[in-house]
Amino acid sequence: MSSATHTSPLWELGGRLPWSKRCGVCRRTYDADGWGTLPAVLTLPPSSVQPHLTVPAGWTVVIRRCMCGTVLAARSG
Ligand SMILES: [Zn+2]
DSSP: OOOTTSOOOGGGSTTOOOOEEEOTTTOOEEEHHHHHHSOEEEEEOHHHHGGGOSSOOOSEEEEEEOTTSOEEEEEEO
């Protein structure tokens, strides 16, 4: 039996995903660098994220404003 035809999921490749964020309004897609250039609206520390989760929150949520004006949220750290 061979599983060679089954491509390994990206998350098995060292845990380093090619990060991207897509705006649902204007359809722009930002990579990690592009995302970092957007103006940050708000940063939520793990203690603020935790009430919304059922698992331990170990990350910060950063909210940035897309070029079209839509606010987008992404995990950070
Ligand atoms: Zn947008």
